Amino acid sequence: MTERGVAGAGLRLPPLRAAVALAVAGLSVIPLWYVGSGLATAGGGFVDLVWRPRVGELLVNTVSLVVAVTAACLVIGVGAAWLVERTDLPLRPLWTVLNAAPLAIPAFVNSFGWSSLSPRFAGFGAAFLVTTLSYYPLVYLPAAAALRDTDPAFDEAARSLGCGPWRAFARITLPRLRPAALGGGLLVGLHLLAEFGAIQSLRFDTFTTAIYDQYQAYFGGTGATALASVLVLLCLVLLVAELRLAGRARLARVGSGSRRRPVPHRLGRGRLLAAAALLLLAVAALGVPLGRIGYWLVVSTSTAFPAAELARATASTVVLGLVGAAATTAAALPVAWLVVRRPGWASRLVERGTYIGHALPGIVVALALITVGIRYVPALYQSTTMLVVAYVTLFLPLALVGLRSALAQSPPELDEVGRTLGVGPGGILLRVTVPLVARGAGAGAALVFLAVVTELTSTLLLAPTGTRTLATQFWSESTAIHYGAAAPYALLMILVSAPMAYLLTREARA
Amino acid sequence: MSDRLRVSGLSKAFGAVPVLTGIDLEVPAGGLTALLGRSGSGKTTLLRIIAGFGRADAGEVRVGDRDVTGMPSERRRIGYVTQDGNLFPHLTVAGNVTFGLPWRARRRRHRVEELLELVGLDPSYAGRLPHSLSGGEQQRVALARALAPEPDILLLDEPFSALDAELRSSTRRAVAATLRATRTTALLVTHDQSEAMSLADRVAVLRDGVVRQEGTARDVYLHPVDLDVAGFVGEIVDLPATFAGATAATPLGPVALREHAVGSGLAHVRPEQIEPAEDGTEAEVTDVELHGGFGVVRAKCGPVQVTARWPTHLLPQPGSVVRVRVRGAAVLASGEV
Numbered sequence: 039m040t041e042r043g044v045a046g047a048g049l050r051l052p053p054l055r056a057a058v059a060l061a062v063a064g065l066s067v068i069p070l071w072y073v074g075s076g077l078a079t080a081g082g083g084f085v086d087l088v089w090r091p092r093v094g095e096l097l098v099n100t101v102s103l104v105v106a107v108t109a110a111c112l113v114i115g116v117g118a119a120w121l122v123e124r125t126d127l128p129l130r131p132l133w134t135v136l137n138a139a140p141l142a143i144p145a146f147v148n149s150f151g152w153s154s155l156s157p158r159f160a161g162f163g164a165a166f167l168v169t170t171l172s173y174y175p176l177v178y179l180p181a182a183a184a185l186r187d188t189d190p191a192f193d194e195a196a197r198s199l200g201c202g203p204w205r206a207f208a209r210i211t212l213p214r215l216r217p218a219a220l221g222g223g224l225l226v227g228l229h230l231l232a233e234f235g236a237i238q239s240l241r242f243d244t245f246t247t248a249i250y251d252q253y254q255a256y257f258g259g260t261g262a263t264a265l266a267s268v269l270v271l272l273c274l275v276l277l278v279a280e281l282r283l284a285g286r287a288r289l290a291r292v293g294s295g296s297r298r299r300p301v302p303h304r305l306g307r308g309r310l311l312a313a314a315a316l317l318l319l320a321v322a323a324l325g326v327p328l329g330r331i332g333y334w335l336v337v338s339t340s341t342a343f344p345a346a347e348l349a350r351a352t353a354s355t356v357v358l359g360l361v362g363a364a365a366t367t368a369a370a371l372p373v374a375w376l377v378v379r380r381p382g383w384a385s386r387l388v389e390r391g392t393y394i395g396h397a398l399p400g401i402v403v404a405l406a407l408i409t410v411g412i413r414y415v416p417a418l419y420q421s422t423t424m425l426v427v428a429y430v431t432l433f434l435p436l437a438l439v440g441l442r443s444a445l446a447q448s449p450p451e452l453d454e455v456g457r458t459l460g461v462g463p464g465g466i467l468l469r470v471t472v473p474l475v476a477r478g479a480g481a482g483a484a485l486v487f488l489a490v491v492t493e494l495t496s497t498l499l500l501a502p503t504g505t506r507t508l509a510t511q512f513w514s515e516s517t518a519i520h521y522g523a524a525a526p527y528a529l530l531m532i533l534v535s536a537p538m539a540y541l542l543t544r545e546a547r548a
Numbered sequence: 549m550s551d552r553l554r555v556s557g558l559s560k561a562f563g564a565v566p567v568l569t570g571i572d573l574e575v576p577a578g579g580l581t582a583l584l585g586r587s588g589s590g591k592t593t594l595l596r597i598i599a600g601f602g603r604a605d606a607g608e609v610r611v612g613d614r615d616v617t618g619m620p621s622e623r624r625r626i627g628y629v630t631q632d633g634n635l636f637p638h639l640t641v642a643g644n645v646t647f648g649l650p651w652r653a654r655r656r657r658h659r660v661e662e663l664l665e666l667v668g669l670d671p672s673y674a675g676r677l678p679h680s681l682s683g684g685e686q687q688r689v690a691l692a693r694a695l696a697p698e699p700d701i702l703l704l705d706e707p708f709s710a711l712d713a714e715l716r717s718s719t720r721r722a723v724a725a726t727l728r729a730t731r732t733t734a735l736l737v738t739h740d741q742s743e744a745m746s747l748a749d750r751v752a753v754l755r756d757g758v759v760r761q762e763g764t765a766r767d768v769y770l771h772p773v774d775l776d777v778a779g780f781v782g783e784i785v786d787l788p789a790t791f792a793g794a795t796a797a798t799p800l801g802p803v804a805l806r807e808h809a810v811g812s813g814l815a816h817v818r819p820e821q822i823e824p825a826e827d828g829t830e831a832e833v834t835d836v837e838l839h840g841g842f843g844v845v846r847a848k849c850g851p852v853q854v855t856a857r858w859p860t861h862l863l864p865q866p867g868s869v870v871r872v873r874v875r876g877a878a879v880l881a882s883g884e885v
Contacts, residue, residue, distance in 0.1 A: 451634045454601050457621040458628040459648025460697050469647070473638045 056380070058372040063388040065369075066395035066431055072406035073270050076263035092248075093268065100244040100272065103165060103237075104230045110170045111226045115177025116219050118319065121312050123185040124211075126302040128309065133316055137178045140323040142539050144492040145172035146235025146513065147528045151327030153239060154334065154521045165242040171323040172236065173229055177222035184218035185211070203303060224280045231273055232399035234495040235513060245269040246495070249401050253499065263409075266402045277397050331525045331532075338522025347511070352530050355491055355507040358422075359534075362429035362490040363483040366437045369430050370482065374441035379450070392438060395431035403431050404496035425500045432496065433489050437482035444478025484538040491535045508534065550733045551612030551700040552577040553598070558607030559757075560593055567593050569757040571607065575701070575750075578731040580724070582744035582765075584781070585754035591737045594754070595703050598735070599628050611700045627694035627702040627732075631710055633686040635678035641689050642674040648697035663692040666729065668722045684715040691723055695730060702727070702734040708743065720747060741781045745769065753777050770879060771806070775816065778880050782818060785854050787874075789815035791881065799852045800829050804877035813883010819844070821876050822856035828873035833864050847872070 122133045140148070149168045153159045192214070196206040231246065238247045245265055252262040305312055373392055376385045395403060407428050411418045418424045448471055456466045494509045501510060512527035558571040567590040575581040585591040596602040598609050600621030608617045616624045635644050645663050646654040653659060661671040667688040678686060687707055694702055707723065708716045724747050727734050738744050744751050745765045752762040761773045772778035789796035791809035796802065800822065803815050831847035831854065843863045845856045847870065856872065864870050 447637060449634075451630060451632075452636060454599070454621070455628060455630065455634045456636075456647065458599055458624075458626060458699075458703075459693065460622050460625070461648065462620070462622050470636060474636075477638075 056372075056376060059376040059385075059388050062369045062373055062430075062434070063391035065427070066392045066434060068395075068410055068431070069398050069403050069406040070270070070394060072409055073263065073267045073402070076260065077267055093265070096243060096245050096248050096265070097268070099162075099242065100231070100269075103162065103169070103242070103244060104227050104272075106166055107169050107173065107230055108223050108226045110166070111174040111177045112219060112223050114170070114174045114319065115222060116181050116215065118174075118316060119178050119181035119185055120207075120211075121316065123182050124303055125305050125312070126309065127305065127312055127316075129313070134182070136316070136320040136324065137182075138175050140172055141175045142532065142535060143172070143324065143327050144235070144494070144509070144531070145169060145233055146239060146494055146509075146516075147331075147531070148172045148323070148327045149236035149239045150512075150516045150521070150524060150528065151330035154330050154516075155326070160241040162242055164240045165237050167322075168236050168240060169230060169233060171319075173226045174323075176225045176229065177219055180218040180222045181215055184215050221280065224276050227276045228273065228397055231269060231276070232401070232495070234399075234401060239517060245272070246399055246401050249405070250495070250499075253401075253405065262405060266405060269399060270402060273397055273399070277394075327528075330521075331528050334521045334525035335529065338525065344523075347506075348526055348530060351506050351508050351511045351527065352534065354505055355509070355531075356534060358425070358429075358497075358505075358507060359487040359490040361422075362426055362433070363437075363486040365426050366430045366433050366486045367441070367479050367483045370434055370437035370441050371479075373434070374438055374445050377438075377442055378445040389438070392434045396433065396435040400428075400432055400493065400495035401499070403428055404499040407431070407500065420500075420502045422502055422505065425497065425502070425505075428496045428500050429486070429490050429493070432493070433486045436485040436489060437479070440478035440480075440482030440485070441475065442478075444475045447478075448474040484541055488535045488538050491531060550577060550698075550702075550731065551614075553701045553733055553735060554610045555594075555598065556608055556610075558594070558597065558609070559605050560590075560597060560602070561605060567757055568597075568604070571754075571757070571759055573752055573759055573762065575733055575735050577612075577733050579749045580727055580734045580736060580747060581750045581752060582736045582738055582748035583752050583754055584738060584741060584744045586780070587739055589754045590757050591739075591754050592705060595628075595705050595735070595737050598701075599626055599703055600624050625697075625700045627697070627699035629687070629690050629694050629702070629704045629707045631706045633678075633683075633690035633707075635681075635686055635689055635693070637678055639678075640674065641669075641676050641678070641681070644678065644689055645674075645692045645696055647693060659696075663696055664689075666695065667692045667726050682715070683711050684719040687711065687719055688722060691726060695726070695732065700733065702732045704734060704736040706738055707736075709738075709740070723747075745781070751781070753780065755780075769818075772880060775880060775882055778816060783855065784816045784879070785819055785822065785856075786814045786816055787854070787878075788852060789813060789878075789881065789883070791815075791883075796878065796881065798874070799849045800831075800854070800872060800874050803874045805881055806877055807881070809881050811883065813881060815878040816880040816882065817874055817876075817878050819855045819857040821874050822854055822872050823875050824858065824862055825871055825873040828871035830869055831872050833866050833868050833870055836863055836866050838863070845870075 118133075118137050121127050122130060122137065127133065145168065148171060149164075152164065152168055192210050193206050196210045197203070201209060231244075233244075234246045234250060237244055238250065245268060249262050249265045249269065252265060256262070370392075373388060377389050407424055408419065411424055418427075452470055452474075453463075453466050456470050457463070461469065491507075492509060494513055497507055497510055498513065501507065508527045508531045512524050512531065515521075515524035515527065553573075553575040555571055555573045558568055559566070560568040571594060573581075573583075583591050583594070593602060597604045600616070600619060604617070608615055610616065611625065616626070636647065639647065641664070642657075642660045645660055649659070657674075660674050664671055664673055669685065669688050669692070673681075673685070673689075678689070681689065690707070704723070708720055711719055720743065736744070736748060748765055750763065751765045751768045753760045753768065755776065761768055761777050763771075768777065769781050772781060775784075778784050787796075787798040787800060787803065789798045789803065790812045791805065793808050793810065794805055796805055796809070796815045798815055803817065805815070829849055831849040833845060833847045835846040837844040837846075838860065841860055842857055843860055845858055845863065847854055847856065849872075854872070
């Protein structure tokens with residue numbers, strides 16, 4: 039009695055929740071363990087597997103694509119963000135939407151749009167163009183947010199100290215923008231290392247596509263593991279860079295002081311030119327894929343419209359999305375609780391652990407789960423459970439971010455105040471904690487749903503035979519060059535994710 | 549009408565560090581007592597133990613005749629208003645205010661209006677969300693919320709310290725008026741002596757985990773038990789003195805003593821006791837600091853530095869010579885007695 043009265047509002051049970059959180063984090067580390075154990079068992083033979091001209095070729099392909107696309111995304115993303123946020127460009131709200139929208143179109147749908155224009159659209163140049171158009175919003179969004187949040191007072195101070203507008207941009211705006219833009223750039227790099235569909239369909243070889251081919255040809259084996267280990271190494275390089283950047287980015291963040299909207303730079307006659315450039319970008323990133331989907335829909339409706347197939351794929355996609363979102367959110371809950379309510383090195387480690395799964399390519403996570411599954415829980419192989427576990431591993435941080443901030447908004451003081459008002463721990467949970475966390479949990483779950491709906495690689499590898507999602511159906515039709523048959527799946531994918539995406543953007547604005 | 553709060557023999561240590569060592573404190577029914585202490589004096593710890601969030605190592609807490617020592621907070625009938633208000637961000641003002649009421653009572657509109665009126669807020673606030681309120685308004689809502697279930701005791705943990713000066717005094721007045729109107733027994737924790745003096749019927753000074761002095765605000769100010777309490781509740785001026793029974797001879801003339809003393813030491817007086825007087829001792833004004841309606845005069849009387857507080861129309865020029873004397877008895881005497 040005494041013990042309970044003093045312990046606080048339902049905060050007993052840390053061991054259980056901590057154990058669950060640890061298990062969740064452990065799940066995320068399985069891929070690393072898989073690569074590590076592969077290295078260990080293969081021993082000396084492993085070196086021979088990795089040290090081949092073929093691997094060298096893949097390394098050159100992958101690294102040159104990552105470097106070129108990341109650089110292009112940085113230039114386009116920062117440039118577009120500056121034009122939209124800091125100049126007197128007309129139709130600002132329109133450009134804001136158009137520059138975020140490419141994220142709603144999966145890269146493999148974008149590549150379908152371009153490659154269906156001409157069969158000769160393939161190779162490095164094609165892969166460079168398509169992935170740049172698909173991923174530049176990853177730089178644009180944080181850069182635009184940073185530009186919006188930066189107090190113009192810094193800029194004004196520089197101007198008053200005798201800097202011209204361009205020097206003020208170079209010496210004040212750009213350095214303050216650096217953490218956000220580089221963070222976005224690293225994200226582009228990680229996405230490129232993981233990208234499979236777009237690059238495969240454009241017939242360009244990187245580690246991810248090579249691992250897939252190896253797996254399809256030999257069903258696992260050391261060849262795929264060897265390639266995966268090199269890929270994981272590349273990911274770790276980017277992850278370490280991101281960790282170091284995140285440490286510094288915190289210092290660079292602006293305080294919560296009052297923000298004024300900066301006086302926009304006048305572009306003069308350049309306004310039309312800038313608008314034309316942004317329009318061209320939107321046409322290339324959005325117009326081409328959407329236009330091609332529309333074109334093929336119109337051209338092919340006369341030939342075949344398999345309504346039953348479409349309905350089945352849509353249903354299984356929605357169900358997988360909902361189950362994946364629910365499972366991921368449930369798994370993220372104890373981790374979020376641990377991070378917010380029990381801060382310290384241990385909980386930070388658990389949180390970091392969950393990010394590993396997100397940073398690793400879907401193909402590595404899928405291969406790891408297949409290997410571990412066959413070895414220890416064969417019953418799970420080729421089951422929906424295994425697929426959902428892969429989604430949890432891949433998308434946990436998406437759910438975690440929202441939950442964390444929501445839990446942070448529900449500090450223990452609120453529980454205490456509630457109890458002095460005569461409400462017991464159960465009532466507090468129902469009337470305070472759950473309503474406060476629900477919003478963040480919902481936003482996180484929506485993000486996971488979106489990610490699952492457009493996920494291709496691990497779904498291809500892990501989905502039980504007979505389970506067809508919109509993404510896998512689209513993939514099999516478009517790789518068979520049945521463009522007309524592929525188009526309705528792409529359209530449905532966009533339609534299914536549209537309401538969630540809309541909810542999310544509304545949330546972001548509120 | 550609420551109950552009396554009595555804390556007796558309360559002790560608490562964090563590890564080897566004692567924070568509270570045998571606290572005895574009584575807040576009379578319907579009264580407002582201020583618990584005054586510097587930061588780190590253990591006042592918030594004491595408050596949290598009374599509210600039921602922390603556990604004492606020894607001692608008991610009684611509300612009226614009820615021993616609430618081991619009771620969970622939700623059954624103590626002790627309300628709590630924190631420094632930041634801690635309004636529930638997902639609930640409207642009405643939702644916050646009625647949070648502690650039984651389900652049926654939560655739906656009655658007039659109850660919300662009554663409570664808002666009590667803390668001086670317009671009923672139109674009922675539908676607003678906390679983030680659209682100013683800091684002072686949030687604190688008033690927090691007070692209405694705490695008062696709604698008609699607690700036996702209300703605890704206020706530095707409820708005004710997060711507000712700016714102007715808002716602070718208006719919110720203070722509103723809170724004091726509300727507490728008087730509802731005749732709620734209240735314990736206010738603060739480190740601000742002027743806040744404690746202006747609001748509370750009684751003041752308890754907490755230092756080193758012990759209540760050093762407890763009494764009416766006037767009593768604590770005029771008759772502090774020791775030099776530390778005297779300096780904490782107000783400014784003091786030290787005058788070198790030779791004690792001769794009921795009076796002391798000082799550079800500013802004779803000063804009455806409250807207790808007989810002999811020998812030499814210091815007589816401590818308040819700055820407002822040093823008055824201009826034509827038959828007083830000469831002092832050279834070194835500095836004058838204006839605070840609107842009154843001013844602080846610093847002057848030298850031989851080697852002795854004195855500080856006085858005078859109405860603005862009486863303030864001298866710096867560098868001029870004034871004549872002063874001490875009115876009333878010294879608040880304290882110290883030295884070889």
